[in-house]
Amino acid sequence: MKGRAGIAMMALVVLFCLLTPMLTGDDPHLPDLGSALLPPGPEHWLGTDQLGRDLLTRTAVAGRTSLLVAFAIVAVTTALGTIAGAVAGLVGGVLDRLLRFAATVALALPGLTLALALAGVLRPGFLTVLIALVPLGWVNCGLVARTATRQVVSADHVLAVRAIGASPYYLLRRTIGPHIAGPVLTVATADLARTLVAVTSLSFLGIGLPPPDTDWGGMVSEAIPLLVAAPRLAIVPALALTVTALGVAFMADARHEVSGSDLHHG
Amino acid sequence: MTAIVLRRAGELLLVLLALSLLVFLLTSLAPGDPAEEILRRGGIQPTAASVASLRAELGLDRPLFDQYLRWLGAVLRGDLGRSYTDRSPVAAEILARAPATLRLAGAAAAVAAGLALLAALRLAFRPRALDSRLLALVTVAIGGIPPYIVGILLISGVAVGLRALPTGGDGSAGAVVLPALTLGLAGAATLLRLLRADLSRALRLPFVKFAAVKGLRRRRTIAVHALRVAAPNAITAASLVLAELLAGAVVVETLFAWPGVGQLAVAAIRQRDLPVVQAYVLITGVATVLLLALTELCLSAFDPRLRRR
Numbered sequence: 001m002k003g004r005a006g007i008a009m010m011a012l013v014v015l016f017c018l019l020t021p022m023l024t025g026d027d028p029h030l031p032d033l034g035s036a037l038l039p040p041g042p043e044h045w046l047g048t049d050q051l052g053r054d055l056l057t058r059t060a061v062a063g064r065t066s067l068l069v070a071f072a073i074v075a076v077t078t079a080l081g082t083i084a085g086a087v088a089g090l091v092g093g094v095l096d097r098l099l100r101f102a103a104t105v106a107l108a109l110p111g112l113t114l115a116l117a118l119a120g121v122l123r124p125g126f127l128t129v130l131i132a133l134v135p136l137g138w139v140n141c142g143l144v145a146r147t148a149t150r151q152v153v154s155a156d157h158v159l160a161v162r163a164i165g166a167s168p169y170y171l172l173r174r175t176i177g178p179h180i181a182g183p184v185l186t187v188a189t190a191d192l193a194r195t196l197v198a199v200t201s202l203s204f205l206g207i208g209l210p211p212p213d214t215d216w217g218g219m220v221s222e223a224i225p226l227l228v229a230a231p232r233l234a235i236v237p238a239l240a241l242t243v244t245a246l247g248v249a250f251m252a253d254a255r256h257e258v259s260g261s262d263l264h265h266g
Numbered sequence: 267m268t269a270i271v272l273r274r275a276g277e278l279l280l281v282l283l284a285l286s287l288l289v290f291l292l293t294s295l296a297p298g299d300p301a302e303e304i305l306r307r308g309g310i311q312p313t314a315a316s317v318a319s320l321r322a323e324l325g326l327d328r329p330l331f332d333q334y335l336r337w338l339g340a341v342l343r344g345d346l347g348r349s350y351t352d353r354s355p356v357a358a359e360i361l362a363r364a365p366a367t368l369r370l371a372g373a374a375a376a377v378a379a380g381l382a383l384l385a386a387l388r389l390a391f392r393p394r395a396l397d398s399r400l401l402a403l404v405t406v407a408i409g410g411i412p413p414y415i416v417g418i419l420l421i422s423g424v425a426v427g428l429r430a431l432p433t434g435g436d437g438s439a440g441a442v443v444l445p446a447l448t449l450g451l452a453g454a455a456t457l458l459r460l461l462r463a464d465l466s467r468a469l470r471l472p473f474v475k476f477a478a479v480k481g482l483r484r485r486r487t488i489a490v491h492a493l494r495v496a497a498p499n500a501i502t503a504a505s506l507v508l509a510e511l512l513a514g515a516v517v518v519e520t521l522f523a524w525p526g527v528g529q530l531a532v533a534a535i536r537q538r539d540l541p542v543v544q545a546y547v548l549i550t551g552v553a554t555v556l557l558l559a560l561t562e563l564c565l566s567a568f569d570p571r572l573r574r575r
Contacts, residue, residue, distance in 0.1 A: 002403075101280075104277065104281065105280070105281050108554070108558060108559075109284075109285060109288070109555070110509065111513070114551070116531070116532075116547075117289075118292070118295070119535075120534075120536075120538070121295055121543065122295065122297070123297065196412075197410075197412040200412055201517050204412075205516065205517065205520055205532050207532075207536070217412070217414075220414065220415070224521070234418050234422065235418070235419075235422060238415045238418050238419065245411045245415075246406075246407055246410055246411070248410065249406050249411075250410075252410075253406050
């Protein structure tokens, strides 16, 4: 129930972000000072911002950035974490100890603070956000992949596949992969929720993407000086982000309940 | 116990070293030459000779590892360098700002702990009641929304809409309410999730059934006995949340113009004032690491079962 509601909310947001700019046909970046701060009306459904740009179009375009950046980062951290965790779990020994030490250090360090510093030191841009969030982002996925791999590594069917001389690559891809896919997906969904918050927080603090590119966090931060005069400038992107964050959070919660019961049976 | 303390201390030292190395390397990651930066900000056109002499004075011409040791030595003596913008000592500036951040984090922690405890008990008393289900849903929601969005909605609702409370850190007594609530709600969601899991695990233990057979009221069983079993984990959870609050304070301080360390750090990042950024990351990092380590140590002193592992 919660999972379906989450998926529906995400689908709605993705459709909104993709389709709205095509439907309105407004330029999200081109300033038009003659029509600055127009109230909602038939021409601009949600009105315009301080530079005369259509709020609805801009929210949708900003949403594309937020979603794209968050998905890209989670794709990278999930791939890294899964490979590292599965290999460490399968091989064991020094590799496993190394992974656990790296995870201990990474978990002890304050993630947002380090990301903030990295994003602040490097030049603003997509790559910087990636570099800021990936080094500590793989940890949850890595640990879960490791645990799930170790659970299955001495099971009879895995021993059988090993006994007939399968290569480690085959073993990881065809035998262990399917077993760890469920837990990894659960962590990836939770990571997506966290990453979305982190990415938009960085741009809220003004150290994400350089203008005129913007995302929801950046829009909210631009709107703060006008919070009394035109609160809709902050509230519209805030609501869009809220719906997305809720969608992902519900999905993550539902996944958690499902895989929680999975692990108990296995 | 001694062996465990020694091993933990060793681990802790390694983590702190890793942290210091990361923070130190921040400067070498930054584009541009610090010496040139300092000269230009001082209003001096950098020439090859003046840059070289300042580099020698700052020790930037030495090998990187040598620089790291000198930097670490200075940090251990409490010298965190000087700000690029006004050449004032960074350590003093951060110390002057620390009370505001601690006040905010403390108030937020009180909000988080109070709300989470009340909600966890309610959820344990009547797990299937309508308000409990609603509460669980709201927890997931608040845990998922970025704190600054909650803050924006609070500002536009309470401060602008009702004109009830100040929107920023203007020094009045009511100023702490909205920032603390914003930060505390996020912490409460995390804490409640962890506390709820521990409490429901404690309620499956045999002594709960014994208490029921003995005729003890269910509420008393939960609020006194099960809560005590769940307490060690809850304390760990609370220290995790406190660490989260310290890091999250950056965003909330920026939103509410709260004159704390986080606001200083964000301003420094915007002005690319590296020594201040470095000091902020180092201090927050060390505080977080020490907080978590101390919590773990205290708990294993109280509960022998935690010492294995």
